[in-house]
Amino acid sequence: LKSTHLTKLSHEGTLSLMDLEPSLSPVLNKVEGLIKEHFRKRDHEKSRELIDKWKNEGVYPYVGKAENIVEDAERKVFDIMAINVIKYIPQFDNGDLKLKKFQFKLLRHIVGSCPDDLRTILEEVLSLPKEKQTELAEILRDASLSAVISVSKIITDRLKFISGLENVLFHPNTRKVFKERSQLHKIMADNTWFFGESFTLSVNDKSLTEVLRVHLEKQGIDIPVDEKVTRIDGSVGIVDLMLTRSIGKNYPDEREHIIIELKAPKVNIGQSEIEQVKSYAYAVAEDSRFNGLKTKWNFWVISNELTTYALRELKQKNLPEGAIYQAEEMTIWIKTWSQLIQENKHRLGFLQNQLNISYDREDGLQFLKQKYAEYTEGVVFENESQDEYID
Incomplete structure (x- = not known):
């Protein structure tokens, strides 16, 4: 920082008082904000470069644009988690591409299907410092991303269940x-x-x-x-x-x-x-x-x-x-x-529209077959005769 006022304060011996000097306090606050914004942008650019690198390597688990607000939220949570994995386990990004692709798919599955397990990953898998755990947890909570994903997962599973039933x-x-x-x-x-x-x-x-x-x-x-x-x-x-x-x-x-x-x-x-x-x-x-x-x-x-x-x-x-x-x-x-x-379709319809959830008849049948395999023995699920099913 350069100014005649700063030169004057230096000559008077009051520059070292910093924010105790009334005329410096608003200036220092503004400068601090500008510096934080500068480094935030730099972090954002580095993160964007890192994600682009993963895409070029073919390991990033998402393709194209997000189809709805839920997938967009899921991607943001994934990006936050993946970038922090790299920060605390640098060797992760330098490993075998096939292994990294598999690990990213696994992380995506956890983010999309088991968002409540993210805190466990922060604590037990990554062994992040408590301060960083709290910081990341607040980011996820403030953005309401994990909540959106959890609700979407519940609604999607219920719609598939209704369709299969x-x-x-x-x-x-x-x-x-x-x-x-x-x-x-x-x-x-x-x-x-x-x-x-x-x-x-x-x-x-x-x-x-x-x-x-x-x-x-x-x-x-x-x-x-x-x-x-x-x-x-x-x-x-x-x-x-x-x-x-x-x-x-x-x-x-x-x-x-x-x-x-x-x-x-x-x-x-x-x-x-x-x-x-x-x-x-x-x-x-x-x-x-x-x-x-x-x-x-x-x-x-x-x-x-x-x-x-x-x-x-x-x-x-x-x-x-x-x-x-x-x-x-x-x-x-x-x-x-x-x-x-x-009645259930009507009750879930609003959330389905808001979250832009889509599924088809086969999704419902497969959901019922996979989740309740022991209870659907003897019930034939034939993909080839799918057109026979009644809406």
Whole structure:
């Protein structure tokens, strides 16, 4: 820095006071900002040169422009991580190109699929100083990049799941062999968000007695359940799924349960299916141990199609659409898979559009096949006959 004012302060012996000298403080602050900006630009240029070098070497794991905001966010996180890997492990950039390409692909996979593991990489793999770990974590957090990627991964997986489920339930070949208890039940128990985002799984393939135990436990009531809960005919009913949620902050002691009876796609909802779910509802209504607690009960029976008997049940007056019984805090519903699938598509549609997520039918089938291989045994996924599948 050069100026007549600085020369004057030097002659007066006050230049060494630096920011204690009132006339120097604003100048020094501005200079400090300019220097930081200069080095920030230099770092940015070096980073850009390094990324261009990786592209020329053919090891950079992305090609072309980002297709959507999620991929753009993912690339930024990858760049931040990769550049800092080079800073702290310089030999990484000088190694074998095939190995580096593989390592970059691995890092991309972690960034895109497991962003929560990035902190572990910073701490345990790279052994970065605590100060640098905090700095990088703040960069990622401030940019909300890992959050965007995590949300996108969840939404994409759910859309693929819905697509795969839709095809398995409605394809004329798979619907005939898709089993309720050993396949459909187990898959849906792992995806209870499908029935309601705020509900959690509380009972899975257990008796009505277990339903009572969980119900009391959710209300904080610690009493032994010595006597079984039975249906009106004295039999012990086995519930497929029970989901539970708290009503809300304004009603912390209130709960809502959904008891779900799943039916294989080849089974139409008729008189016997309706009587089955009614027997569960009436067992709860008639057992005094369920009474006196602020709880809403919903009972669902779900399948592909309805018989004329079920359609007539749905024509009752003064009931919500889809309900066949309602009294006090209890409602019995008939649901179809197509109805629930459309509701989920609608709910996820906004985020899908905002994140520009794209997938096709084959993505959905492969997702279901790979994630639930043990539960889809005997269900044929034939790529060559893909055009036979129903939208």
